Amino acid sequence: MADNVDEDSQYRIKEGDYVVLKRGDVFKAVQIQLKKKVIFEKQWFFLDKAVGQLYSSTFEIVSGGILQPLKPKHTEGPADAKEAGTDNRNIEIIQQLIENSSTFRDKTEYAQDKYIKKKKKKYENTVTILKPSCRILAMMYHGREPGKICHLRYDTLAQMLTLGNIHAGSKVLVFETCAGLVLGSVMERMGGYGSVIQMYPGGGPVRAGVESFGFPEHFHDMLHEFPICHVSALLAGTLDTTAKDPSADSKKSDTSAEEEQNQPEAERRGSPEEQSMETSTGADGSHDPEKDEREKLKEARAQGKKVKQEEKRKKLAAAAALLEGRNADGLVIASRFHPCPVLMGLLKFLSPSRPFVVYSQYKEALIECYTKLKDHGGTVNLRLTDTWLRHYQVLPNRTHPVLLMSGGGGYLLSGTTVAADCSKPAGSQQAGEPAAKRLKLTDTEG
Amino acid sequence: MSFVEYSDFIQDGDVAVVYLGHESMMPVKVQQGAQTQTRYGAIRHTTDLIGQRYGSKVTCSKGGWVYVLHPTPELWTVTLPHRTQILYTTDIATITMMLELKPGSVVCDGSLSHAILRTIAPTGYLHTVEFHQQRAEKVAEEFKEHRVDHLVTVRNQDVCKDGFGVTGVADAVFLDIPSPWEAVRHAKTAMKKQGGRVCSFSPCIEQVQRTCEALVDQGFEEVSTVEILLRVHDVRTISLPLPDFGPDSLAQTQPDIAEKTPPIQASVTMKTTIPPREIPGHTGYLTFATKPRT
Numbered sequence: 001m002a003d004n005v006d007e008d009s010q011y012r013i014k015e016g017d018y019v020v021l022k023r024g025d026v027f028k029a030v031q032i033q034l035k036k037k038v039i040f041e042k043q044w045f046f047l048d049k050a051v052g053q054l055y056s057s058t059f060e061i062v063s064g065g066i067l068q069p070l071k072p073k074h075t076e077g078p079a080d081a082k083e084a085g086t087d088n089r090n091i092e093i094i095q096q097l098i099e100n101s102s103t104f105r106d107k108t109e110y111a112q113d114k115y116i117k118k119k120k121k122k123y124e125n126t127v128t129i130l131k132p133s134c135r136i137l138a139m140m141y142h143g144r145e146p147g148k149i150c151h152l153r154y155d156t157l158a159q160m161l162t163l164g165n166i167h168a169g170s171k172v173l174v175f176e177t178c179a180g181l182v183l184g185s186v187m188e189r190m191g192g193y194g195s196v197i198q199m200y201p202g203g204g205p206v207r208a209g210v211e212s213f214g215f216p217e218h219f220h221d222m223l224h225e226f227p228i229c230h231v232s233a234l235l236a237g238t239l240d241t242t243a244k245d246p247s248a249d250s251k252k253s254d255t256s257a258e259e260e261q262n263q264p265e266a267e268r269r270g271s272p273e274e275q276s277m278e279t280s281t282g283a284d285g286s287h288d289p290e291k292d293e294r295e296k297l298k299e300a301r302a303q304g305k306k307v308k309q310e311e312k313r314k315k316l317a318a319a320a321a322l323l324e325g326r327n328a329d330g331l332v333i334a335s336r337f338h339p340c341p342v343l344m345g346l347l348k349f350l351s352p353s354r355p356f357v358v359y360s361q362y363k364e365a366l367i368e369c370y371t372k373l374k375d376h377g378g379t380v381n382l383r384l385t386d387t388w389l390r391h392y393q394v395l396p397n398r399t400h401p402v403l404l405m406s407g408g409g410g411y412l413l414s415g416t417t418v419a420a421d422c423s424k425p426a427g428s429q430q431a432g433e434p435a436a437k438r439l440k441l442t443d444t445e446g
Numbered sequence: 447m448s449f450v451e452y453s454d455f456i457q458d459g460d461v462a463v464v465y466l467g468h469e470s471m472m473p474v475k476v477q478q479g480a481q482t483q484t485r486y487g488a489i490r491h492t493t494d495l496i497g498q499r500y501g502s503k504v505t506c507s508k509g510g511w512v513y514v515l516h517p518t519p520e521l522w523t524v525t526l527p528h529r530t531q532i533l534y535t536t537d538i539a540t541i542t543m544m545l546e547l548k549p550g551s552v553v554c555d556g557s558l559s560h561a562i563l564r565t566i567a568p569t570g571y572l573h574t575v576e577f578h579q580q581r582a583e584k585v586a587e588e589f590k591e592h593r594v595d596h597l598v599t600v601r602n603q604d605v606c607k608d609g610f611g612v613t614g615v616a617d618a619v620f621l622d623i624p625s626p627w628e629a630v631r632h633a634k635t636a637m638k639k640q641g642g643r644v645c646s647f648s649p650c651i652e653q654v655q656r657t658c659e660a661l662v663d664q665g666f667e668e669v670s671t672v673e674i675l676l677r678v679h680d681v682r683t684i685s686l687p688l689p690d691f692g693p694d695s696l697a698q699t700q701p702d703i704a705e706k707t708p709p710i711q712a713s714v715t716m717k718t719t720i721p722p723r724e725i726p727g728h729t730g731y732l733t734f735a736t737k738p739r740t
Contacts (some may be wrong), residue, residue: 007640008640009641011739054640054734054739056641056739088611088720093584133546134543134546135543135544135546138543154543155540155674156540157534157543158539158540158542158543158544158737159539161539161542161543162520162538162539162542162561163520163535163539164536165518165519165520165564166564167450167549167564167567168450168452168549168567168569169452169567169568169569170452188548189548189549189565190549191548191550191569192549193549193568222477299624306607327454329452347538350538351452351454351500351501352499352500352502353499353500353501353514353516354452355518355520356500361678363719366682367718367719368716368717371474371681371717380465380513380515381736382718383678384678384679384680384681385676385677385678385679386676386677386679387536387538387674387675387676387677388662388674388675388676388677389672389673389674390673390674391670391671391672392654392671392672392673392731394655394658394669394733395716396655398657399654399655401653406503411679416465416515417501418465418501418502418503418513418515419499419501419502419503419513425672
């Protein structure tokens with residue numbers, strides 16, 4: 001029925017969507033690209049047939065790497081229900097293996113379960129396609145590549161989002177080196193309302209993880225970035241983000257003229273290039289058509305470079321404007337950097353009575369932060385915590401905690417800012433609210 | 447001020463949180479002409495609060511001072527007048543993420559309300575059910591006071607018998623009741639046909655077993671039970687005395703070495719953390735599941 005299709009359109013997989021593949025407890029984030037081979041759990045397949053299907057559908061991987069939708073099964077009992085989508089054929093295979101195994105009967109119940117799980121994994125050829133969410137991605141990263149996210153366990157991330165009071169309409173600062181997972185999670189909780197400023201170390205912000213969330217386009221309007229190498233200047237009021245003379249800019253860039261390629265999009269910086277452009281349209285008046293072509297390309301590239309630099313300047317100015325007011329509503333830090341200086345530096349951008357939360361894999365680093373904050377003043381409700389997480393197997397007569405559990409998920413230091421030590425008398429309030437604090441869906445700045 | 451949006455200055459009618467010291471806070475209803483007594487003296491609302499910035503230091507009549515904080519669901523959890531056993535931030539945070547709550551989510555629940563409202567605002571909606579009439583009225587009043595009543599409907603009914611009062615609209619359902627297995631089918635009805643997430647919080651393992659069974663029977667998938675505990679680390683500076691084993695025997699045979707060795711310290715000071723003497727060892731088991739498309 002036409003109605004059903006419209007209702008479901010947001011639940012259908014589209015080409016270009018970012019999705020998460022799942023089998024059992026294993027997840028992988030990929031983008032749906034036609035005719036592109038994807039590898040998951042040692043199997044190669046194409047995602048083409050998934051387009052148009054509903055999210056959370058389970059598919060079987062048939063020969064040739066094609067996906068075939070599995071009919072939803074009504075499973076027999078609790079044990080099977082846990083692994084929804086297991087093909088009947090596989091159940092038969094595993095039954096056979098059990099029957100043929102001479103030692104199976106002698107195994108303990110735990111060992112039997114382990115055996116079945118291993119065989120299932122070996123013969124499993126189904127995959128479920130999920131819509132990404134913070135929950136799924138956090139579990140995926142923690143299971144697959146914990147090193148990339150500083151070993152931040154998903155429940156610790158959950159604590160951060162709540163302790164930081166992350167919600168729509170606020171202005172949040174994020175400093176993270178967790179591949180963008182923390183940033184994406186913050187953005188998900190803000191739903192496109194308000195603004196997020198990613199403070200980043202080094203040359204550029206890392207955001208691969210943010211893509212995996214598959215946010216709608218307009219979410220990116222709320223996302224800003226600011227390099228921490230300019231924080232001191234910004235705090236001192238000496239950061240200049242006004243447009244400068246374009247020729248002055250080109251001198252600062254590093255030279256990599258040898259990498260010249262005939263691609264108009266390639267950002268080429270270098271004074272030699274500028275100079276060669278000038279000299280080739282020079283005095284001798286020769287009309288070499290190839291040379292003219294090259295010159296045109298160089299000019300186009302130089303123009304493109306200027307446009308990009310201007311965009312970059314505008315973005316920096318926009319982010320600086322958001323930060324200058326020192327009225328951010330929240331601060332979230334999760335990185336491999338020593339948290340102490342990061343925290344002390346970025347706290348200055350928060351309004352009073354706003355939460356901040358710092359994650360570290362190591363308790364000692366946070367002890368230092370705690371001590372510094374106590375000495376410095378300006379914060380209350382400081383708490384150094386970690387969470388203990390345990391999964392349970394719940395089955396009739398076989399309910400008990402799962403045998404292996406996570407050893408640790410990192411530590412958090414949380415607190416609330418308060419006014420710097422000088423109580424204001426009732427009369428002398430600052431006039432009105434600082435400008436442009438809450439951005440609407442359509443960004444009107446930069 | 448509202449529980450779902452920050453503001454900078456305290457206004458008449460706001461609910462603020464007065465911070466008195468470590469682990470000591472109290473809620474205050476700001477009113478012209480009113481006064482609040484604290485152990486540091488009285489706080490005069492008109493001069494000390496109204497028009498002041500949230501986060502300001504306020505000096506009380508006896509000379510001591512406090513801070514006035516903007517309310518958040520987390521602060522509310524620890525300061526609110528307790529009517530029933532409530533959930534603490536640790537569980538709330540886990541539930542919020544595992545139910546995939548975010549702006550726009552439609553939720554059915556019974557007791558997490560403030561935290562949920564903060565997360566689903568401004569485009570989400572909460573359908574909350576409260577069995578006791580007086581509590582239901584009090585809760586509805588509170589929502590109005592906290593300026594969140596436009597995001598929530600309170601229904602006074604028995605969720606096990608009558609469900610949540612809505613059909614096919616919820617992205618997520620949270621159950622914090624003694625017999626959640628009786629409400630599972632109502633949860634299923636209240637949820638969107640395209641699917642959603644459900645969570646049940648139960649202190650007893652028997653409840654968990656019955657709930658898991660009901661969830662599986664009703665066709666829920668990915669049934670998973672966890673428990674989560676918060677461990678607090680109190681930062682302390684400690685000083686450990688060093689033992690005296692007597693003068694170094696080397697010193698007697700080689701006097702020049704004795705000169706170079708530093709004098710014996712009496713103690714070593716260091717920063718560390720200590721756990722509280724007793725900690726909450728159990729709050730409840732959290733069972734999550736996914737409702738597939740129906």
